[in-house]
Amino acid sequence: MVITNKNPVYSVLWLIVTFFAISGHYILLNAQFLAIVNVIVYAGAIMVLFLFVIMLMNLNKETEPQKNRWLRMAGAIAGGCLLLVLVAALKDTHTKQQLAMTNGGNIGLIKNLGKELFTTYVVPFEISSILFLSAMVGAVVIGKKE
């Protein structure tokens, strides 16, 4: 749905549906913190940004120029081949017996994640804040009228 829709606004809406589905999977896996972060960051912030840019550019008319048929077909076939190869390679692995714990285990709760984040991973956390700052500055500089 995301890739077959002609209208970019519908694509964004379907992508939001997909993100909510993925958040549902996180809740099923008892990773509540990541589910909430996923809803807030992806379905909230990033998708609003996408919608804002699409509306700003007035792209919600269906006038996207299409690639020619053979190129589109080649792309679809290439993606399909990737899917086929990966599924075939992983179909017979021994992972069949492994279970992912659903509805149990408390490592996904914010207490454990926060403890780990602020003891073991405190340096990457601070570096990511610098990354955010530089991304903000970069976006402002790029978006400025030259």
Next chain:
Amino acid sequence: MPINYYIFLSIALFAIGIVGVLTRRNAIIIFMCIELMLNAVNLLLVAFSKMHHMKALATDAATTVGTDGQLFVFFIMVVAAAEVTVGLAIIVMMYRNIHSVDVNFLNRLKH
């Protein structure tokens, strides 16, 4: 739930993202497909983290093995957010210059 189901779901999401990048010409749609691929990887990381945790839980009841995987997912989300900010700024600049978001017009890198 067997880990196989999560692997196949992630592969399907990733392949959909690849097909979208290869077949569409709208830069924003290509960007959204990249987000889709990142999310496929995130889902797989969480599933593997829980699998690992369940195996460790059999021997030690108070273990926190598997927290790393979920923190990696958190950092991937952080990086994706920063990337979207800069990427959308670039797309807006490109639209301002050439009045289109068609990636085929971008084959020169200089204007």
